[in-house]
Amino acid sequence: MARLAVNVDHVATVRQARLATEPDPVTAAALAELAGAQGIVVHLREDRRHIQDRDVEILRRTVKTRLNLEMAATAEMIETALRIKPDVVTLVPEKRQELTTEGGLDVVLYEEALAEAITRLHQGGISVSLFVNPDPKHVKTAAKIDADCVEIHTGLFAEAKTYAKRQEEFERIQDAAKLAAKIGLVVHAGHGVDYRNILWLRLIKEIEEFSIGHAIIARAVLVGMERAVKEMVALVQG
Ligand SMILES: CC(=O)[C@@H](O)[C@H](O)COP(=O)(O)O
Numbered sequence: 001m002a003r004l005a006v007n008v009d010h011v012a013t014v015r016q017a018r019l020a021t022e023p024d025p026v027t028a029a030a031l032a033e034l035a036g037a038q039g040i041v042v043h044l045r046e047d048r049r050h051i052q053d054r055d056v057e058i059l060r061r062t063v064k065t066r067l068n069l070e071m072a073a074t075a076e077m078i079e080t081a082l083r084i085k086p087d088v089v090t091l092v093p094e095k096r097q098e099l100t101t102e103g104g105l106d107v108v109l110y111e112e113a114l115a116e117a118i119t120r121l122h123q124g125g126i127s128v129s130l131f132v133n134p135d136p137k138h139v140k141t142a143a144k145i146d147a148d149c150v151e152i153h154t155g156l157f158a159e160a161k162t163y164a165k166r167q168e169e170f171e172r173i174q175d176a177a178k179l180a181a182k183i184g185l186v187v188h189a190g191h192g193v194d195y196r197n198i199l200w201l202r203l204i205k206e207i208e209e210f211s212i213g214h215a216i217i218a219r220a221v222l223v224g225m226e227r228a229v230k231e232m233v234a235l236v237q238g
C-alpha cells in the first residue's frame with residue numbers, strides 16, 4: 001500500500017505573508033503525522049520564500065516518520081543537508097521566478113553534477129531521490145548515477161484540460177514508474193496531486209509514496225489538518 005508524505009510548505013507561506021510566527025509548519029507536521037501521514041516533506045528554496053532553515057532544523061528533531069528535504073543541488077544546499085541530515089533529500093530544479101516547480105530535473109544534461117551531489121549526500125548517510133519527468137531516459141540515468149529513488153513529476157497529468165491529455169500523461173507516468181521499479185529504484189510521485197486525481201494515480205502499484213502539499217493544506221485551511229490528512233490517507237490507500 002502506498003504511503004502519504006505531506007508537504008507543509010504552504011503553512012509557512014501563510015506565516016511568511018506577515019513575517020509572523022504562526023501558523024507553524026512544525027505543528028502542522030506533527031498534526032499530519034498524528035492523522036496518519038507517513039512522511040513529511042519541505043522544500044527549502046534558495047529564496048527562502050516559505051520554509052526557513054530553522055523550520056528544517058526543528059523538523060529534524062520532531063518528525064517521527066521520515067523527513068524528506070526538497071532542494072536544489074547547489075553547494076550551499078548540499079552543506080545544509082549534510083548538517084541537518086534529513087532521511088531523504090529530493091533534488092529538484094529551481095528557478096527564482098517560478099511560482100512552483102515547473103518540471104523535472106534534466107538528469108541527462110546535468111548527469112555529472114548530479115552524480116557528484118548524490119555521492120556527497122550518500123557519504124553523509126542520506127538517501128537521494130531525483131525529481132524527474134516521466135521520461136525513460138531520465139529514469140535510466142537516475143539509476144546509472146546511483147540515485148536511490150525517483151519522484152515522478154505528475155504536474156502535466158494534474159493540469160491536463162482534456163480526458164485524452166490526462167490519459168496520455170497517466171500512461172507516461174505509469175510506464176516511467178514500471179521502468180524505475182524494474183531497474184531497482186524506489187518510486188515516489190508528486191506535484192499537483194489532489195483529492196480527485198489521486199484516484200487515477202493510486203492505480204499505479206509501483207508508486208510507493210505520494211508527496212502531496214498544496215491540495216492538503218488548502219483543504220486543511222477550511223476543514224482542519226486532521227480531517228484533510230485523514231481523507232487523503234484513505235484515498236491513497238484505496
Ligand atoms: C518538487 C515539487 O514538485 C514540489 O514539492 C515543489 O517543489 C514544492 O515547492 P513549492 O511548495 O514552493 O511549490
Ligand SMILES: NCC(=O)COP(=O)(O)O
Binds near residue numbers: 189191193212214
Ligand atoms: N514533491 C511534491 C510535493 O512535495 C508537493 O507538491 P504539491 O502537492 O504542493 O503540488
